[in-house]
Amino acid sequence: MTEAARTPEADALPGIVARDVAVTYRNGHTALSGVSFSIPQGSITALVGVNGSGKSTLFKAIMGFVPLASGTVTILGQPAGRARDRNAVAYVPQAEDVDWNFPILVEDVVMMGRYGHMNVLRIPRRIDREKVAAALDRVGMADFRKRQIGELSGGQKKRVFLARALAQEGRVILLDEPFTGVDVTTEEAIVSLLRNLRAEGRVMLVSTHNLGSVPEFCDRAILINRTILAAGPTEAVFTRANLEIAFGGVLRHFVLGGTDLHDDADQRQVTVITDDERPFVFYGEDGVDGAASRPSQGPADPIPASRGREARD
Numbered sequence: 001m002t003e004a005a006r007t008p009e010a011d012a013l014p015g016i017v018a019r020d021v022a023v024t025y026r027n028g029h030t031a032l033s034g035v036s037f038s039i040p041q042g043s044i045t046a047l048v049g050v051n052g053s054g055k056s057t058l059f060k061a062i063m064g065f066v067p068l069a070s071g072t073v074t075i076l077g078q079p080a081g082r083a084r085d086r087n088a089v090a091y092v093p094q095a096e097d098v099d100w101n102f103p104i105l106v107e108d109v110v111m112m113g114r115y116g117h118m119n120v121l122r123i124p125r126r127i128d129r130e131k132v133a134a135a136l137d138r139v140g141m142a143d144f145r146k147r148q149i150g151e152l153s154g155g156q157k158k159r160v161f162l163a164r165a166l167a168q169e170g171r172v173i174l175l176d177e178p179f180t181g182v183d184v185t186t187e188e189a190i191v192s193l194l195r196n197l198r199a200e201g202r203v204m205l206v207s208t209h210n211l212g213s214v215p216e217f218c219d220r221a222i223l224i225n226r227t228i229l230a231a232g233p234t235e236a237v238f239t240r241a242n243l244e245i246a247f248g249g250v251l252r253h254f255v256l257g258g259t260d261l262h263d264d265a266d267q268r269q270v271t272v273i274t275d276d277e278r279p280f281v282f283y284g285e286d287g288v289d290g291a292a293s294r295p296s297q298g299p300a301d302p303i304p305a306s307r308g309r310e311a312r313d
């Protein structure tokens with residue numbers, strides 16, 4: 001299905017709905033409370049917040065890896081547990097959450113995505129092998145299938161875990177910091193893949209510190225800090241004011257204007273907002289005053305992320 005084939009009706013189908021979710025770890029720390037949001041099918045949502053704001057905890061809550069102290073999560077209109085039992089939810093963990101010393105071949109990692117489709121003996125059938133091969137092909141890792149996962153680069157490992165999610169055929173894919181430690185080419189390949197998956201009507205929730213990439217490929221965004229600070233379409237959520245609330249003192253914030261930027265009387269300024277990965281850049285006359293600088297609005301349009309990177313370097 002192409003992007004153009006998406007219908008408003010498809011967009012309106014519920015993807016992930018959280019209602020008043022709270023998570024308290026066993027040590028008594030409440031990492032999330034009062035978390036409510038709704039994201040539709042056929043969408044990519046960025047999950048953005050400072051270190052320790054609860055992004056991974058939210059993924060773990062959706063995956064059922066940590067119990068909810070209160071609230072509910074529904075996935076594709078079903079209770080989360082039932083959707084998980086039906087293999088509807090695939091999870092691409094943060095690199096740090098994986099034991100890379102575990103001796104396992106790339107194709108076996110991807111085959112793990114098929115476990116939910118197999119019987120208890122977990123003997124792969126032809127269809128499982130075909131799905132694994134197709135998934136590896138789709139992420140450009142077919143030639144690496146007989147390699148040990150631990151021997152791969154960070155970006156290659158990410159692709160393999162994406163392939164595992166594809167082999168699982170989940171309609172909901174959770175990606176915990178998929179761009180950390182990957183080069184620009186791999187990031188672009190991942191973004192392109194996510195766009196294709198969106199066009200297929202899947203739901204993706206992507207945690208990232210690459211603020212500059214978010215307006216490029218995420219149609220929605222959630223700002224989080226132990227609770228939801230803002231959630232909705234990216235252009236409404238990704239404002240300078242909201243980002244300052246989400247990142248507070250940890251946000252780096254540069255403004256270039258006047259003779260630093262121009263050798264004429266041009267009044268426009270560049271505002272760079274970053275939590276130290278790919279920055280978010282506002283460019284325009286109101287870039288400096290904090291007034292509703294929205295990514296998609298006229299003179300305050302952000303410089304595309306690739307130019308944003310140049311601005312930082």
Ligand SMILES: Nc1ncnc2c1ncn2[C@@H]1O[C@H](COP(=O)(O)OP(=O)(O)OP(=O)(O)O)[C@@H](O)[C@H]1O
Nearest residue numbers: 025026027029031050051052053054055056057058
């Ligand atoms: N197993 C655990 N037991 C107790 N507290 C935990 C546990 N895991 C995480 N936390 C705490 O919960 C809070 C949220 O952590 P979480 O890993 O969800 O944040 P995050 O937004 O994913 O951070 P980062 O951007 O650094 O990955 C932090 O204060 C963290 O110390």
